[in-house]
Amino acid sequence: MPKPHVCDPALLDTDLAGKTFIVTGANSGIGWVSAHQLAKQGAQVILACRRVSDAEARIAEARAELPSAKLEARELDLGSLASVRRFAEGFLADHDRLDGLLNNAGVMNSPQGKTVDGFETQLGINHVGHFLLTDLLLERLKASAPARIVNVSSCFHDLAMGRKGDIHLDDLHYERRKYDGWEAYAQAKLANLLHAKGLAKRLEGTGVTAVSVHPGWVRTNLARNSMPLWVQNYVMRPVFRLMGMIEPWEGAQTSLFALLDPSVEQHAGAFYSQTGTYRDKSCNAGGWPMTSPNPQAHDDALADELWAATEAMIAKVPSPKAQAA
Secondary structure, three states: OOOOOOOOOOHHHOOOOOOEEEEEOOOOHHHHHHHHHHHHOOOEEEEEEOOHHHHHHHHHHHHHHOOOOEEEEEEOOOOOHHHHHHHHHHHHHHOOOOOEEEEOOOOOOOOOOEOOOOOEHHHHHHHHHHHHHHHHHHHHHHHOOOEEEEEEOOHHHOEEOOEEOOOOOOOOOOOOOOOOHHHHHHHHHHHHHHHHHHHHHHOOOOOEEEEEEEOOOEOOHHHHHOOOHHHHHHHOHHHHHHHOOEOHHHHHHHHHHHHHOHHHHHHOOOEEEOOOOOOOHHHOOOEEEEOOOOHHHHOHHHHHHHHHHHHHHHHOOOOHHHHHO
16 A cells, blocks of 8 residues: 655754644544644634534643643534534634644535525535535635645545535535435535635635645544444554555645645645545645646536535524524
């Protein structure tokens, strides 16, 4: 198997004092590793999590090692646009800068269902929630430029357990076609990639750089809907490692590179991949950046159509302020 890509140690020793980052889903897995590393380098890091108590427990553990770590837990449920709005409002009221937004949280191969706002679960949480969050924070990112937006996509935006990644604009929420958890995941992860491309086009000249990443096949809780975690973490762990599964620290490398490396500014909208599984096996070694083998990943018209469709979805959900008025 190809060796995982790793950051230059000097990059992870850069002084980030005075900088502020948001990491969604930062209470476990690569989100936590990324947040911990940013804090270790001196940054203020907001852990945006649905389970705040888990994030606070992580922070308590980290402070035993890093007493001065600037870590803060705030509630964010990406399956609720009202929660996204509350989080953004609270963050903007309390923080005057935002140097990086790591849209890391997500669900994978979940059972068929819908968010509280009526969106297909995987598209709603992985894409729509992050789309609104990013939009609400854009002005603060611009004011803090140079700044970064990193969307955690997946190699499964190309091919997910045999299902090709495709954006079904005529049925994004599986209201007419038969639901398939892996197909829905592929659609959501392709949406993450296209969102980054759309951001890059709209943010040209602002000093804010948006990219997407594939973190690798990482041993995290994301697999909970595909197998019991004890199977992944204990029974099959040696075999999975030989097959290419990596640890959270290795999985965080691509996100950290995309957030911090100076070269990324020259590749707005690009896709950065850890080792992965693609329809074109020559892509399996990954690349920082790498050209996706999925033709839809390069379809600018599709990216614009998805952008418009996502804005329309969000517009149909009244904000709490509008409801109060």
